[in-house]
Amino acid sequence: MHYVVAGGGTGGHIYPAVAIAERLLDRGTVTMLARSGSMEERIFLSQGLDVKTVCSAPLLYTPRSLWRLARATRSGVRAARRVMTDTHVDAFIGTGGYVSVPGIVAAQMSGVPVYLLEQNTVMGRANRLFSHRARHVFLGFPVARVSGSRFTVTGNPLRRRVYTVLTECRFARPLRRGLLFIGGSGGASFINELFLRTIRELDSRGREVSVTVVTGIDDYARICDAVNELFLRHVNPVVVSYEEHMERLYEQARVAVTRGGALVLTELAIGGIYAVVIPYPFAVGQHQSKNATYLESLGLGMRIEQQSLLFDRYLSIVEKALDDEAGTALPAFSIFGSDAGDTIVRTIEEECSHD
Numbered sequence: 001m002h003y004v005v006a007g008g009g010t011g012g013h014i015y016p017a018v019a020i021a022e023r024l025l026d027r028g029t030v031t032m033l034a035r036s037g038s039m040e041e042r043i044f045l046s047q048g049l050d051v052k053t054v055c056s057a058p059l060l061y062t063p064r065s066l067w068r069l070a071r072a073t074r075s076g077v078r079a080a081r082r083v084m085t086d087t088h089v090d091a092f093i094g095t096g097g098y099v100s101v102p103g104i105v106a107a108q109m110s111g112v113p114v115y116l117l118e119q120n121t122v123m124g125r126a127n128r129l130f131s132h133r134a135r136h137v138f139l140g141f142p143v144a145r146v147s148g149s150r151f152t153v154t155g156n157p158l159r160r161r162v163y164t165v166l167t168e169c170r171f172a173r174p175l176r177r178g179l180l181f182i183g184g185s186g187g188a189s190f191i192n193e194l195f196l197r198t199i200r201e202l203d204s205r206g207r208e209v210s211v212t213v214v215t216g217i218d219d220y221a222r223i224c225d226a227v228n229e230l231f232l233r234h235v236n237p238v239v240v241s242y243e244e245h246m247e248r249l250y251e252q253a254r255v256a257v258t259r260g261g262a263l264v265l266t267e268l269a270i271g272g273i274y275a276v277v278i279p280y281p282f283a284v285g286q287h288q289s290k291n292a293t294y295l296e297s298l299g300l301g302m303r304i305e306q307q308s309l310l311f312d313r314y315l316s317i318v319e320k321a322l323d324d325e326a327g328t329a330l331p332a333f334s335i336f337g338s339d340a341g342d343t344i345v346r347t348i349e350e351e352c353s354h355d
Protein backbone atom coordinates (compact mmCIF):
# COMPACT_ATOMS: atom_id res chain seq x y z
CA MET A 1 0.00 0.00 0.00
CA HIS A 2 1.20 3.54 -0.69
CA TYR A 3 -0.10 6.56 1.21
CA VAL A 4 0.33 10.30 0.86
CA VAL A 5 0.04 12.46 3.99
CA ALA A 6 -0.08 16.27 4.30
CA GLY A 7 -0.59 18.70 7.13
CA GLY A 8 1.36 21.65 8.43
CA GLY A 9 1.76 25.21 9.58
CA THR A 10 1.90 24.50 13.32
CA GLY A 11 2.81 21.56 15.54
CA GLY A 12 -0.88 20.84 16.08
CA HIS A 13 -1.20 19.80 12.41
CA ILE A 14 2.36 18.53 11.84
CA TYR A 15 2.66 16.03 14.70
CA PRO A 16 -0.64 14.25 13.92
CA ALA A 17 0.75 13.79 10.36
CA VAL A 18 3.93 12.31 11.85
CA ALA A 19 1.86 10.06 14.15
CA ILE A 20 -0.19 8.72 11.23
CA ALA A 21 2.88 8.27 9.01
CA GLU A 22 4.73 6.30 11.72
CA ARG A 23 1.87 3.80 11.87
CA LEU A 24 1.26 3.67 8.10
CA LEU A 25 4.92 2.76 7.60
CA ASP A 26 4.16 -0.60 9.28
CA ARG A 27 1.76 -1.29 6.42
CA GLY A 28 3.40 0.23 3.34
CA THR A 29 5.21 3.26 1.98
CA VAL A 30 4.43 6.89 2.79
CA THR A 31 5.12 10.20 1.04
CA MET A 32 4.70 13.43 2.98
CA LEU A 33 3.77 16.72 1.28
CA ALA A 34 5.28 19.90 2.72
CA ARG A 35 6.05 23.47 1.71
CA SER A 36 9.71 24.04 0.91
CA GLY A 37 11.60 25.55 3.87
CA SER A 38 8.61 25.15 6.23
CA MET A 39 8.37 23.88 9.80
CA GLU A 40 6.58 20.74 8.55
CA GLU A 41 9.36 19.99 6.05
CA ARG A 42 12.03 20.33 8.77
CA ILE A 43 10.13 18.09 11.21
CA PHE A 44 9.19 15.42 8.60
CA LEU A 45 12.84 15.20 7.44
CA SER A 46 14.09 15.01 11.04
CA GLN A 47 11.82 11.96 11.48
CA GLY A 48 13.40 10.28 8.44
CA LEU A 49 10.19 10.57 6.37
CA ASP A 50 10.12 10.81 2.56
CA VAL A 51 9.09 14.39 1.65
CA LYS A 52 7.93 15.97 -1.61
CA THR A 53 7.48 19.73 -1.65
CA VAL A 54 4.34 21.51 -2.87
CA CYS A 55 3.35 25.18 -3.04
CA SER A 56 0.44 26.40 -1.00
CA ALA A 57 -0.79 29.73 0.43
CA PRO A 58 -3.27 30.84 3.11
CA LEU A 59 -6.71 32.18 2.29
CA LEU A 60 -6.62 35.90 3.09
CA TYR A 61 -9.23 38.25 1.74
CA THR A 62 -7.12 40.79 -0.13
CA PRO A 63 -6.91 40.93 -3.95
CA ARG A 64 -3.13 40.31 -3.96
CA SER A 65 -3.31 37.32 -1.64
CA LEU A 66 -6.20 35.79 -3.60
CA TRP A 67 -4.01 36.00 -6.70
CA ARG A 68 -1.11 34.44 -4.78
CA LEU A 69 -3.42 31.71 -3.47
CA ALA A 70 -4.64 30.82 -6.97
CA ARG A 71 -1.10 30.61 -8.35
CA ALA A 72 0.30 28.64 -5.41
CA THR A 73 -2.63 26.22 -5.36
CA ARG A 74 -2.38 25.54 -9.11
CA SER A 75 1.33 24.83 -8.82
CA GLY A 76 0.82 22.80 -5.60
CA VAL A 77 -1.95 20.67 -7.12
CA ARG A 78 0.26 19.97 -10.15
CA ALA A 79 3.13 18.81 -7.91
CA ALA A 80 0.81 16.71 -5.73
CA ARG A 81 -0.77 15.12 -8.83
CA ARG A 82 2.69 14.12 -10.08
CA VAL A 83 3.22 12.26 -6.77
CA MET A 84 -0.12 10.50 -7.20
CA THR A 85 0.34 9.52 -10.84
CA ASP A 86 4.01 8.44 -10.61
CA THR A 87 3.03 5.61 -8.26
CA HIS A 88 -0.32 4.05 -7.35
CA VAL A 89 -1.62 5.78 -4.20
CA ASP A 90 -4.16 3.95 -2.01
CA ALA A 91 -5.20 6.90 0.17
CA PHE A 92 -4.50 10.56 0.90
CA ILE A 93 -4.60 11.69 4.53
CA GLY A 94 -4.86 15.41 5.37
CA THR A 95 -4.20 16.58 8.92
CA GLY A 96 -5.16 20.22 8.45
CA GLY A 97 -3.54 23.55 7.64
CA TYR A 98 -3.58 25.07 4.17
CA VAL A 99 -0.69 22.87 3.02
CA SER A 100 -3.16 19.96 2.94
CA VAL A 101 -5.32 21.66 0.24
CA PRO A 102 -3.22 20.87 -2.90
CA GLY A 103 -3.06 17.22 -1.77
CA ILE A 104 -6.84 17.02 -1.22
CA VAL A 105 -7.60 18.53 -4.64
CA ALA A 106 -5.00 16.36 -6.42
CA ALA A 107 -6.32 13.22 -4.70
CA GLN A 108 -9.88 13.99 -5.78
CA MET A 109 -8.77 14.63 -9.37
CA SER A 110 -6.82 11.34 -9.37
CA GLY A 111 -9.62 9.26 -7.82
CA VAL A 112 -7.63 8.63 -4.61
CA PRO A 113 -9.81 8.36 -1.45
CA VAL A 114 -9.40 11.33 0.91
CA TYR A 115 -9.25 10.96 4.71
CA LEU A 116 -9.20 14.03 6.94
CA LEU A 117 -8.29 14.60 10.57
CA GLU A 118 -9.74 17.49 12.58
CA GLN A 119 -7.88 18.17 15.84
CA ASN A 120 -10.18 20.75 17.44
CA THR A 121 -13.74 21.14 18.70
CA VAL A 122 -14.30 23.68 15.90
CA MET A 123 -13.51 22.62 12.36
CA GLY A 124 -10.60 24.41 10.61
CA ARG A 125 -11.10 26.22 7.31
CA ALA A 126 -9.42 23.65 5.02
CA ASN A 127 -11.40 20.80 6.58
CA ARG A 128 -14.67 22.73 6.46
CA LEU A 129 -14.22 23.31 2.74
CA PHE A 130 -13.46 19.70 1.89
CA SER A 131 -14.91 17.44 4.59
CA HIS A 132 -18.10 16.70 2.62
CA ARG A 133 -15.95 15.16 -0.13
CA ALA A 134 -13.81 13.05 2.23
CA ARG A 135 -14.42 9.34 2.60
CA HIS A 136 -14.02 9.59 6.37
CA VAL A 137 -13.26 12.39 8.84
CA PHE A 138 -11.57 11.52 12.14
CA LEU A 139 -12.21 13.92 15.00
CA GLY A 140 -9.81 14.68 17.85
CA PHE A 141 -12.59 16.10 20.02
CA PRO A 142 -16.36 15.91 19.69
CA VAL A 143 -17.19 18.62 17.18
CA ALA A 144 -20.34 20.15 15.70
CA ARG A 145 -20.96 17.80 12.79
CA VAL A 146 -20.87 18.83 9.18
CA SER A 147 -23.35 16.92 7.09
CA GLY A 148 -22.50 14.74 4.12
CA SER A 149 -19.45 12.83 5.43
CA ARG A 150 -18.63 9.93 7.65
CA PHE A 151 -17.28 11.15 10.99
CA THR A 152 -15.73 9.19 13.83
CA VAL A 153 -14.56 10.70 17.11
CA THR A 154 -11.24 8.90 17.65
CA GLY A 155 -9.20 11.39 19.68
CA ASN A 156 -5.99 12.92 18.36
CA PRO A 157 -3.18 10.61 17.23
CA LEU A 158 0.12 11.11 19.08
CA ARG A 159 3.67 10.31 18.06
CA ARG A 160 4.44 6.78 19.17
CA ARG A 161 7.19 7.55 21.66
CA VAL A 162 5.13 10.37 23.19
CA TYR A 163 2.09 8.10 23.46
CA THR A 164 4.11 5.26 25.03
CA VAL A 165 5.73 7.45 27.69
CA LEU A 166 2.45 9.22 28.49
CA THR A 167 0.51 6.01 29.00
CA GLU A 168 3.27 4.73 31.27
CA CYS A 169 3.56 7.91 33.33
CA ARG A 170 -0.21 8.07 33.80
CA PHE A 171 0.31 5.46 36.53
CA ALA A 172 3.36 7.11 38.13
CA ARG A 173 1.74 10.32 39.35
CA PRO A 174 3.25 10.32 42.88
CA LEU A 175 6.73 10.28 41.29
CA ARG A 176 5.98 13.23 39.07
CA ARG A 177 6.09 16.50 40.97
CA GLY A 178 7.00 19.14 38.43
CA LEU A 179 5.08 22.07 37.00
CA LEU A 180 5.25 22.62 33.24
CA PHE A 181 4.41 25.79 31.28
CA ILE A 182 3.82 25.32 27.58
CA GLY A 183 2.17 27.76 25.20
CA GLY A 184 2.07 25.51 22.10
CA SER A 185 4.47 24.86 19.25
CA GLY A 186 5.27 28.58 18.81
CA GLY A 187 5.24 29.45 22.52
CA ALA A 188 2.98 32.13 24.05
CA SER A 189 4.32 35.29 25.68
CA PHE A 190 1.34 35.44 28.07
CA ILE A 191 2.15 31.94 29.38
CA ASN A 192 5.85 32.89 29.63
CA GLU A 193 5.04 35.99 31.70
CA LEU A 194 2.79 33.93 33.92
CA PHE A 195 5.68 31.48 34.42
CA LEU A 196 7.90 34.33 35.69
CA ARG A 197 5.27 35.63 38.08
CA THR A 198 4.43 32.10 39.28
CA ILE A 199 8.02 31.10 40.10
CA ARG A 200 8.58 34.34 42.03
CA GLU A 201 5.43 33.77 44.08
CA LEU A 202 5.96 30.04 44.68
CA ASP A 203 9.54 30.76 45.80
CA SER A 204 8.40 33.43 48.22
CA ARG A 205 6.00 30.84 49.69
CA GLY A 206 8.93 28.44 50.18
CA ARG A 207 7.61 25.77 47.78
CA GLU A 208 10.28 23.29 46.67
CA VAL A 209 9.32 22.56 43.09
CA SER A 210 10.89 22.19 39.69
CA VAL A 211 9.21 24.43 37.11
CA THR A 212 9.92 24.10 33.38
CA VAL A 213 8.83 26.52 30.67
CA VAL A 214 8.87 25.87 26.92
CA THR A 215 9.10 29.47 25.72
CA GLY A 216 9.05 29.11 21.94
CA ILE A 217 12.11 30.22 19.99
CA ASP A 218 11.29 33.96 19.79
CA ASP A 219 10.87 34.57 23.54
CA TYR A 220 13.69 32.31 24.75
CA ALA A 221 16.49 34.87 25.29
CA ARG A 222 14.16 37.34 27.05
CA ILE A 223 12.86 34.73 29.50
CA CYS A 224 16.37 33.39 30.19
CA ASP A 225 17.54 36.93 31.03
CA ALA A 226 14.55 37.49 33.30
CA VAL A 227 15.14 34.22 35.16
CA ASN A 228 18.85 35.00 35.58
CA GLU A 229 17.93 38.20 37.38
CA LEU A 230 15.83 36.36 39.97
CA PHE A 231 17.25 35.11 43.24
CA LEU A 232 15.35 31.90 43.96
CA ARG A 233 15.94 29.66 46.95
CA HIS A 234 13.24 27.02 46.61
CA VAL A 235 12.01 26.88 43.03
CA ASN A 236 14.21 25.26 40.41
CA PRO A 237 13.40 26.90 37.03
CA VAL A 238 14.29 25.27 33.70
CA VAL A 239 13.91 27.28 30.48
CA VAL A 240 13.66 25.47 27.14
CA SER A 241 13.11 27.17 23.76
CA TYR A 242 11.78 24.20 21.77
CA GLU A 243 11.73 20.56 22.92
CA GLU A 244 12.11 17.82 20.31
CA HIS A 245 11.35 15.16 22.94
CA MET A 246 8.27 16.46 24.74
CA GLU A 247 7.86 13.11 26.48
CA ARG A 248 10.95 13.94 28.60
CA LEU A 249 9.18 17.00 30.01
CA TYR A 250 5.83 15.27 30.38
CA GLU A 251 7.27 12.44 32.45
CA GLN A 252 8.41 14.95 35.12
CA ALA A 253 5.16 16.93 35.24
CA ARG A 254 2.22 16.65 37.57
CA VAL A 255 0.53 19.87 36.48
CA ALA A 256 0.76 21.97 33.32
CA VAL A 257 -0.22 25.56 32.61
CA THR A 258 -1.02 25.85 28.93
CA ARG A 259 -2.94 27.38 26.04
CA GLY A 260 -5.86 25.35 24.61
CA GLY A 261 -4.04 23.77 21.64
CA ALA A 262 -5.67 20.45 20.76
CA LEU A 263 -2.51 18.37 20.75
CA VAL A 264 -1.01 19.58 24.00
CA LEU A 265 -4.40 19.10 25.70
CA THR A 266 -4.63 15.56 24.31
CA GLU A 267 -1.09 14.76 25.48
CA LEU A 268 -1.78 16.09 28.99
CA ALA A 269 -5.05 14.17 29.23
CA ILE A 270 -3.44 10.90 28.16
CA GLY A 271 -0.57 11.40 30.62
CA GLY A 272 -2.91 12.23 33.51
CA ILE A 273 -1.20 15.63 33.85
CA TYR A 274 -3.68 18.13 35.28
CA ALA A 275 -4.16 21.01 32.82
CA VAL A 276 -4.67 24.60 33.89
CA VAL A 277 -5.78 25.98 30.53
CA ILE A 278 -5.70 29.65 29.59
CA PRO A 279 -7.04 29.60 26.00
CA TYR A 280 -5.67 32.00 23.38
CA PRO A 281 -8.45 34.64 23.31
CA PHE A 282 -8.17 35.28 19.56
CA ALA A 283 -8.26 31.67 18.32
CA VAL A 284 -10.55 31.20 15.30
CA GLY A 285 -14.11 30.43 16.46
CA GLN A 286 -12.88 30.37 20.10
CA HIS A 287 -11.77 26.80 19.42
CA GLN A 288 -9.15 26.79 22.20
CA SER A 289 -11.77 27.79 24.74
CA LYS A 290 -14.08 25.03 23.50
CA ASN A 291 -11.25 22.47 23.57
CA ALA A 292 -10.60 23.47 27.18
CA THR A 293 -14.27 23.29 28.11
CA TYR A 294 -14.41 19.71 26.88
CA LEU A 295 -11.33 18.74 28.91
CA GLU A 296 -12.79 20.45 31.96
CA SER A 297 -16.07 18.57 31.55
CA LEU A 298 -14.13 15.31 31.98
CA GLY A 299 -12.45 16.60 35.16
CA LEU A 300 -9.03 16.60 33.52
CA GLY A 301 -8.32 20.28 33.95
CA MET A 302 -9.54 23.78 34.62
CA ARG A 303 -10.22 26.52 32.08
CA ILE A 304 -9.44 30.11 33.01
CA GLU A 305 -10.14 32.83 30.45
CA GLN A 306 -7.21 35.23 30.05
CA GLN A 307 -9.42 38.33 30.39
CA SER A 308 -10.79 37.23 33.75
CA LEU A 309 -7.67 35.63 35.24
CA LEU A 310 -7.15 36.54 38.87
CA PHE A 311 -3.60 35.64 39.83
CA ASP A 312 -4.29 34.53 43.41
CA ARG A 313 -7.15 32.29 42.38
CA TYR A 314 -5.10 30.86 39.49
CA LEU A 315 -2.19 30.14 41.86
CA SER A 316 -4.39 28.37 44.37
CA ILE A 317 -5.67 26.08 41.58
CA VAL A 318 -2.08 25.30 40.56
CA GLU A 319 -0.98 24.65 44.16
CA LYS A 320 -3.98 22.44 44.90
CA ALA A 321 -3.26 20.35 41.80
CA LEU A 322 0.44 20.10 42.73
CA ASP A 323 -0.50 18.83 46.20
CA ASP A 324 -2.97 16.28 44.86
CA GLU A 325 -1.24 12.87 45.09
CA ALA A 326 -4.14 10.89 43.66
CA GLY A 327 -4.72 13.04 40.60
CA THR A 328 -7.55 12.82 38.16
CA ALA A 329 -8.82 9.41 37.16
CA LEU A 330 -8.71 8.95 33.41
CA PRO A 331 -12.11 8.01 32.02
CA ALA A 332 -11.35 4.55 30.61
CA PHE A 333 -13.76 4.80 27.72
CA SER A 334 -13.14 8.42 26.82
CA ILE A 335 -11.37 9.46 23.62
CA PHE A 336 -8.19 9.67 25.71
CA GLY A 337 -8.39 6.00 26.65
CA SER A 338 -7.01 4.34 23.51
CA ASP A 339 -4.43 4.87 20.78
CA ALA A 340 -6.21 7.10 18.22
CA GLY A 341 -3.36 6.67 15.73
CA ASP A 342 -3.88 2.90 15.62
CA THR A 343 -7.65 3.24 15.30
CA ILE A 344 -7.39 5.72 12.42
CA VAL A 345 -4.79 3.75 10.48
CA ARG A 346 -6.65 0.45 10.96
CA THR A 347 -9.85 2.06 9.63
CA ILE A 348 -8.07 3.48 6.58
CA GLU A 349 -6.40 0.15 5.87
CA GLU A 350 -9.67 -1.78 6.16
CA GLU A 351 -11.62 0.64 3.99
CA CYS A 352 -8.90 0.76 1.31
CA SER A 353 -8.52 -3.02 1.19
CA HIS A 354 -12.15 -3.21 -0.09
CA ASP A 355 -11.36 -0.97 -3.10
Ligand SMILES: CC(=O)N[C@H]1[C@@H](OP(=O)(O)OP(=O)(O)OC[C@H]2O[C@@H](n3ccc(=O)[nH]c3=O)[C@H](O)[C@@H]2O)O[C@H](CO)[C@@H](O)[C@@H]1O
Binds near residue numbers: 013119244260262287
Ligand atom coordinates in the same frame (compact mmCIF):
# COMPACT_ATOMS: atom_id res chain seq x y z
C1 LIG B 1 -2.65 29.89 18.32
C2 LIG B 1 -3.34 28.76 17.61
O1 LIG B 1 -4.29 28.98 16.87
N1 LIG B 1 -2.83 27.54 17.85
C3 LIG B 1 -3.41 26.34 17.23
C4 LIG B 1 -2.29 25.40 16.81
O2 LIG B 1 -1.60 25.15 18.02
P1 LIG B 1 -0.16 24.58 18.28
O3 LIG B 1 0.35 23.86 17.14
O4 LIG B 1 0.69 25.64 18.84
O5 LIG B 1 -0.50 23.69 19.57
P2 LIG B 1 -0.97 22.21 19.87
O6 LIG B 1 -1.12 22.18 21.30
O7 LIG B 1 -2.16 21.74 19.13
O8 LIG B 1 0.26 21.27 19.39
C5 LIG B 1 1.58 21.50 19.71
C6 LIG B 1 2.35 20.24 19.40
O9 LIG B 1 3.72 20.58 19.32
C7 LIG B 1 4.45 19.79 20.24
N2 LIG B 1 5.59 20.58 20.75
C8 LIG B 1 5.38 21.83 21.25
C9 LIG B 1 6.43 22.56 21.73
C10 LIG B 1 7.73 21.98 21.70
O10 LIG B 1 8.72 22.58 22.13
N3 LIG B 1 7.87 20.73 21.21
C11 LIG B 1 6.85 20.01 20.71
O11 LIG B 1 7.01 18.87 20.26
C12 LIG B 1 3.49 19.39 21.33
O12 LIG B 1 3.94 18.25 22.01
C13 LIG B 1 2.22 19.18 20.49
O13 LIG B 1 2.20 17.91 19.92
O14 LIG B 1 -2.87 24.23 16.23
C14 LIG B 1 -3.74 23.48 17.09
C15 LIG B 1 -4.27 22.28 16.30
O15 LIG B 1 -5.05 22.69 15.23
C16 LIG B 1 -4.88 24.36 17.62
O16 LIG B 1 -5.60 23.63 18.59
C17 LIG B 1 -4.29 25.62 18.25
O17 LIG B 1 -5.31 26.46 18.70
